[in-house]
Amino acid sequence: MNALNRRDVVASLLERRDGLLVVAGLGAPAWDCTAAGDHPLTFPLWGAMGSACMIGLGLALAQPKRRVLVVTGDGEILMGLGSLATIGAQRPGNLSVVVLDNERYGETGMQKTHTAYGIDLAGVACACGFADSRLVRTNAGIAAVRSGVYRGRGPLFFQIKIRPDALPLVLPPRDGAHLKHRFREALLGEKAAAQ
Amino acid sequence: MPRKTSKTHSADAIDWPAAIHSALKSQRVRQVSYVPDAGHKRLIELCHADKGMTAVPLTTEEEGIGLAAGAWLGGERAALLMQSSGVGNCANVLTLAATCGFPLLMLVTMRGETGERNPWQVPMGQATPEALRLAGVCTLRLERAEDASAVANTAAKVAFEEQSAVALLISQQLIGVKSFEEKR
Numbered sequence: 001m002n003a004l005n006r007r008d009v010v011a012s013l014l015e016r017r018d019g020l021l022v023v024a025g026l027g028a029p030a031w032d033c034t035a036a037g038d039h040p041l042t043f044p045l046w047g048a049m050g051s052a053c054m055i056g057l058g059l060a061l062a063q064p065k066r067r068v069l070v071v072t073g074d075g076e077i078l079m080g081l082g083s084l085a086t087i088g089a090q091r092p093g094n095l096s097v098v099v100l101d102n103e104r105y106g107e108t109g110m111q112k113t114h115t116a117y118g119i120d121l122a123g124v125a126c127a128c129g130f131a132d133s134r135l136v137r138t139n140a141g142i143a144a145v146r147s148g149v150y151r152g153r154g155p156l157f158f159q160i161k162i163r164p165d166a167l168p169l170v171l172p173p174r175d176g177a178h179l180k181h182r183f184r185e186a187l188l189g190e191k192a193a194a195q
Numbered sequence: 196m197p198r199k200t201s202k203t204h205s206a207d208a209i210d211w212p213a214a215i216h217s218a219l220k221s222q223r224v225r226q227v228s229y230v231p232d233a234g235h236k237r238l239i240e241l242c243h244a245d246k247g248m249t250a251v252p253l254t255t256e257e258e259g260i261g262l263a264a265g266a267w268l269g270g271e272r273a274a275l276l277m278q279s280s281g282v283g284n285c286a287n288v289l290t291l292a293a294t295c296g297f298p299l300l301m302l303v304t305m306r307g308e309t310g311e312r313n314p315w316q317v318p319m320g321q322a323t324p325e326a327l328r329l330a331g332v333c334t335l336r337l338e339r340a341e342d343a344s345a346v347a348n349t350a351a352k353v354a355f356e357e358q359s360a361v362a363l364l365i366s367q368q369l370i371g372v373k374s375f376e377e378k379r
């Protein structure tokens with residue numbers, strides 16, 4: 001068992017994040033991103049399960065000069081597997097998807113997800129036309145993930161095996177309108193965000 | 196679910212899909228996502244042909260709600276095209292519009308109305324306006340081709356200027372009815 005610590009992985013990906021735009025899937029990935037530092041250019045989800053990748057796609061198409069990262073969980077992405085096909089049809093070069101895969105629904109009692117039964121998410125992304133799709137199990141692999149997220153030609157997909165730890169909650173703001181406004185203001189400026 | 200219709204247009208018929216496309220352009224809509232419907236066939240083609248728009252085919256309708264939210268975060272406006280059966284796929288993801296106040300412009304071609312030949316389309320078609328209302332989506336109706344420009348512009352303004360969720364329901368009477376008699 002050499003699976004990684006999820007908070008360490010996310011902290012590595014988000015340190016010195018420059019202009020990176022982040023969408024965090026509901027549950028632990030949103031807490032992980034918040035633990036790495038609450039940031040106006042992170043949009044954490046508290047609901048709309050299965051939508052993280054599509055929000056990332058809309059953002060990546062709207063902001064082709066910025067790097068966009070979706071950080072989500074295996075359960076969340078399983079609810080929106082079709083979105084991988086939709087991303088594959090668009091092939092945005094600036095979009096990366098990182099799945100923190102603990103093979104569990106961590107917020108609901110650690111029930112097994114399909115990845116625990118051998119379903120190959122990285123294989124699905126590969127079949128959907130992602131430019132690169134990898135399964136990552138070691139710390140040594142995280143440097144390549146970081147390199148891809150900040151400089152790689154997307155769309156990129158990284159399925160990172162993490163330990164099914166129950167870690168302390170680190171919660172982002174809950175007010176969706178506030179999360180939306182602060183993101184737009186930080187990205188577009190105060191004037192544009194008001195329009 | 197894609198379908199075909201038997202409706203034929205007379206030469207002087209108003210090109211209402213082109214009027215909707217013009218309205219989307221004038222409202223600066225840049226991302227147009229869709230699950231196909233025969234009633235949206237021409238509008239989908241116009242959006243694909245438009246270099247100022249990105250047309251995004253979806254595997255299921257609720258994907259378009261996430262896409263529209265992401266577009267708005269990135270400073271762009273989006274529209275989502277579907278038929279009424281697709282409204283049933285959207286329920287939980289409409290949370291994004293309801294809790295965050297994301298603008299959402301849905302253009303919904305209606306099934307299960309006057310002349311419907313497929314009884315399986317009736318329950319969701321009949322439930323569509325109420326289902327949208329329960330999810331917090333404002334509904335507008337397009338019944339006549341000559342109203343397309345005005346109604347589409349109104350729907351877009353309500354969505355983007357008031358940052359709310361709007362569905363423009365396009366009547367089956369306007370689109371035509373699938374006959375199930377044409378050759379494959």
